[in-house]
Each structure stands twice: as structure tokens, then as C-alpha cells.
Amino acid sequence: MTVCTRFAPSPTGDLHIGSVRTALYCWLYAKRHQGHYILRIEDTDLARSTPEAVRVIIDGLGWLGLTADEPPIFQTKRFDRYREVIDAWLAKGIAYRCYCSTERLAAMRETQLANKAKPRYDRYCLQHQPSDPALPYVVRFKNPSDGQVVVHDAVLGDVVFDNQELDDLIIARSDGTPTYNFTVVVDDHDMKITHVIRGNDHLNNTPRQINMLAAMGAPLPIYAHIPMILGEDGKKLSKRHGAASVLEYQTMGFLPVAIINYLARLGWSHGDQEIFSIDELIQHFDIYDVHKSPSAFDMEKLRWLNQHYLKTLPPSEVIPYLQVHMQALNLDVTKGPALELLIATYAERVHTLLTLAERARPYYQNDITIDASLLAKHVNAEAKQALEVLSVKLTALTVWDLPSLQTALDATLADTGIKLGVWGPALRVALLGDAASPPLAQTLMLMGREKSLSRLAAVY
Ligand code: GLU
Numbered sequence: 001m002t003v004c005t006r007f008a009p010s011p012t013g014d015l016h017i018g019s020v021r022t023a024l025y026c027w028l029y030a031k032r033h034q035g036h037y038i039l040r041i042e043d044t045d046l047a048r049s050t051p052e053a054v055r056v057i058i059d060g061l062g063w064l065g066l067t068a069d070e071p072p073i074f075q076t077k078r079f080d081r082y083r084e085v086i087d088a089w090l091a092k093g094i095a096y097r098c099y100c101s102t103e104r105l106a107a108m109r110e111t112q113l114a115n116k117a118k119p120r121y122d123r124y125c126l127q128h129q130p131s132d133p134a135l136p137y138v139v140r141f142k143n144p145s146d147g148q149v150v151v152h153d154a155v156l157g158d159v160v161f162d163n164q165e166l167d168d169l170i171i172a173r174s175d176g177t178p179t180y181n182f183t184v185v186v187d188d189h190d191m192k193i194t195h196v197i198r199g200n201d202h203l204n205n206t207p208r209q210i211n212m213l214a215a216m217g218a219p220l221p222i223y224a225h226i227p228m229i230l231g232e233d234g235k236k237l238s239k240r241h242g243a244a245s246v247l248e249y250q251t252m253g254f255l256p257v258a259i260i261n262y263l264a265r266l267g268w269s270h271g272d273q274e275i276f277s278i279d280e281l282i283q284h285f286d287i288y289d290v291h292k293s294p295s296a297f298d299m300e301k302l303r304w305l306n307q308h309y310l311k312t313l314p315p316s317e318v319i320p321y322l323q324v325h326m327q328a329l330n331l332d333v334t335k336g337p338a339l340e341l342l343i344a345t346y347a348e349r350v351h352t353l354l355t356l357a358e359r360a361r362p363y364y365q366n367d368i369t370i371d372a373s374l375l376a377k378h379v380n381a382e383a384k385q386a387l388e389v390l391s392v393k394l395t396a397l398t399v400w401d402l403p404s405l406q407t408a409l410d411a412t413l414a415d416t417g418i419k420l421g422v423w424g425p426a427l428r429v430a431l432l433g434d435a436a437s438p439p440l441a442q443t444l445m446l447m448g449r450e451k452s453l454s455r456l457a458a459v460y
Pocket of ligand 1: 008
């Protein structure tokens with residue numbers, strides 16, 4: 001049996017970070033078993049589905065490297081197939097036409113509620129079909145009326161549902177369009193899905209889907225319902241908590257590998273290991289090890305992981321992502337230090353690519369503006385005197401490297417006798433417009449000869 005998983009988003013909004021985790025688990029599980037992973041766009045809700053949302057899903061998953069093993073499948077391209085199955089089910093008596101008017105359904109519901117009964121369709125149309133078959137109708141699935149459905153869930157264990165609780169579900173509306181639970185069943189069957197991994201907000205749909213698969217004589221997939229991701233207040237992670245969509249994490253400057261590693265661990269563990277390569281995740285991930293209880297999103301941990309990757313990945317793997325942020329800030333990467341050097345110098349000091357790009361600004365821009373209050377606070381007469389001496393020594397350097405720069409800084413200290421605490425911040429303000437920076441020799445190194453000398457000359 002080839003393991004086959006699917007991620008089945010509805011393209012009605014942002015790609016939620018919780019959905020990305022579902023996609024990741026589907027992808028990892030398929031990879032682990034040399035299986036097949038499908039992206040199925042569930043776009044049958046024509047009023048709410050948008051092409052932009054489809055783009056966000058495809059781009060977001062592509063950015064994270066969670067690519068499917070075949071082009072995305074769109075449910076709207078499968079209406080003929082759904083029609084064919086509805087006709088077959090009608091012919092076999094698995095489904096029936098229901099002509100009940102909304103008034104009749106509303107009155108029935110009212111009576112049931114008044115009798116403290118659970119509102120459900122009374123199957124009137126199973127016995128009564130109208131004399132005029134041209135009347136509008138919906139199609140209902142004939143759900144078993146008694147017995148139980150047991151969902152053997154890979155995460156939650158056995159979950160039991162009474163068929164009495166389940167209605168005869170509408171599978172086609174009066175305009176002929178198929179409904180959600182039905183299309184999922186047809187697709188999971190046609191696409192030979194072996195493992196349905198999805199958010200546990202779908203758990204209540206599962207007994208209905210199992211009944212439909214059973215009525216078709218189809219094998220049941222293994223279900224795995226994963227708990228939701230919570231915000232720090234214990235409520236479902238949403239916009240209110242800050243970022244919930246994957247694009248926002250991209251904009252904030254997270255690396256795909258950090259997000260993957262973070263989401264994999266959010267709700268799953270393998271011993272005490274915190275950091276996994278993608279290969280290790282593929283090797284160890286098991287849907288049966290996913291935790292039952294919801295996990296809370298921890299931004300600080302994600303930031304820590306991101307910095308870990310900034311510090312440890314080969315710079316060539318960080319540069320393409322950093323360039324996107326540099327471009328967004330209109331920085332010309334050819335007008336400043338090599339990005340390898342920038343990353344090596346700043347990885348200890350920043351957690352995100354966005355902050356790195358912001359800190360990089362003075363190294364790549366021709367001019368900087370220095371806040372008057374910073375100048376007044378740090379660049380006093382004594383500091384200026386030291387900067388002028390330093391400037392002479394820097395001008396005389398034949399090579400602009402860390403040892404030569406350090407020698408020039410040491411000599412300035414020795415020759416002027418002015419404390420570094422006086423002119424160090426002044427040098428930083430002159431170079432960057434900011435009193436904090438990496439060590440002075442490194443800052444000068446990154447800034448380069450030309451910009452360093454002209455910026456020094458501008459303040460003393
Ligand atoms: N389209 C559904 C959603 O976006 C998922 C359906 C499923 O995974 O079965 O919530």
C-alpha cells in the first residue's frame with residue numbers, strides 16, 4: 001500500500017499557520033513512507049473562494065518547500081465527477097431526492113425543538129415523491145438510522161458517534177452543486193487517500209464521511225485529527241494574537257526552515273530533540289506521536305530558532321531570503337559589504353531577517369541622517385579629537401582588514417589617552433547614526449574605507 005496524504009485547504013482567506021502545520025504533517029508523513037502528497041484546493045464555495053487565496057496557498061507552501069507530488073487539484077474542475085457519483089448513488093438508493101419546502105423543514109424543526117428533540121430530517125421524501133418530478137429538490141445521503149460509528153483516530157484514539165445524532169446530509173443543493181462532506185468523500189476515495197490528516201475542527205464531519213465511504217463499499221482511510229494551535233491566552237490562534245497567516249511570518253523575516261522546525265515540534269516530539277534537519281524530520285515524524293492536547297504558539301521560541309539558523313546555516317542558504325528583505329527596504333546590495341560578512345557579523349545580534357535588513361541600512365545607503373540629540377549626547381569635543389586622530393590612522397592604512405583596523409583603534413586609544421567610553425559611541429553614531437553596533441573594528445570593516453572616512457570627517 002502506498003501512503004497517500006492530502007492537504008485540502010479552502011481558498012477563502014489567508015493561509016493560517018495552523019493549516020501550514022497540517023500541510024507539513026501530511027507532507028512529512030508521505031515522505032517518511034515514500035508515499036504521495038497531494039494539494040487539493042477545495043474551492044466549491046464559489047462565493048467565498050478567490051484566486052488570490054489560491055495564490056497565497058500555492059506561494060506560501062512553495063516558499064516553505066512543501067511542494068506536492070503532482071499539480072494542485074481543484075474541486076471546481078471535478079463537478080462532472082460529483083454529478084456522476086450523485087446519479088449513481090440515486091440509482092443505488094444510497095441517496096434520495098428531497099423536495100421538502102423550506103417552510104415544511106422549518107415547521108418540522110420547530111416541533112422537534114418544542115419536543116426537546118434534536119432537529120433532524122424526518123425522511124418524509126423517502127416515502128413520498130411528488131407527482132411533478134420537475135419540482136426543485138436537494139439530494140440527501142441516506143445515513144444509517146441506528147448503530148454507532150467509531151473513528152479510530154491516530155491522534156485521539158477511538159471516538160464514538162451515534163448514528164441517531166447524524167442527519168440525512170444534503171449532498172447536492174437544489175442548483176445541483178455538491179456539498180462539502182460529499183466532495184471530500186468522493187475525492188478521498190478517487191485519490192486513494194490512505195491517511196486523512198486534518199485539524200480536529202473536522203472531527204464531527206468524520207462519522208458522516210465514514211458512513212458515505214462505507215455505503216460506497218470503499219476502504220476507510222486512517223484519520224488523524226490534530227489539535228488546534230492556541231494563542232498565549234489559551235484561545236484559538238487568530239489575528240487578534242498578532243500574526244496568524246504564514247505570509248506575515250515571511251514579512252517578519254523568518255526563514256522557512258525555522259518555521260518548519262518550529263511547527264513540526266509544536267504538537268509533536270521526538271525525545272528531547274529541539275532542532276531537526278528536514279531529513280531528520282522525515283526520518284522520525286510519525287502521526288501516531290502527535291500530541292492530543294492543543295499547543296500554544298510561542299513567538300520567543302520561534303525567534304530563538306530563527307536566530308539559531310541565521311547563526312548556523314551556510315550564508316549562501318540565508319542570502320536569497322535576506323535579499324528579499326533588502327529589496328523591500330530599497331537597499332542596493334552592491335553598494336555595501338558582502339552579504340556573507342553582514343550575516344556573520346550580525347547573526348548574534350538579530351533574530352529576524354527584517355531586523356538584519358534594517359540594521360544593514362547604513363552600510364548600503366550613501367547618506368545617513370543622524371539624530372541631533374544623539375550627536376549632542378555622544379559627539380563632544382573630546383570625542384571629536386579622538387575621531388580625528390583615528391581618521392588619520394585609518395587614512396594611512398594600506399589594507400582594510402580586521403587586524404589593521406584593530407591596530408588603528410588601539411593606537412588611537414594609546415596616543416590620545418581618551419577613554420574608549422568617550423569616543424566609541426561617537427564613532428558608532430558617526431558611522432551608523434546609532435550608538436549601538438557590533439565591535440568597532442567589525443563595524444569599520446563592514447562599512448568599508450570610503451564610507452567610514454567620509455562619515456568620520458562629517459562629524460569632527
Ligand atoms: N477544506 C477543509 C478546510 O479548509 C479541509 C477539509 C479536509 O481536510 O478534509 O478546512
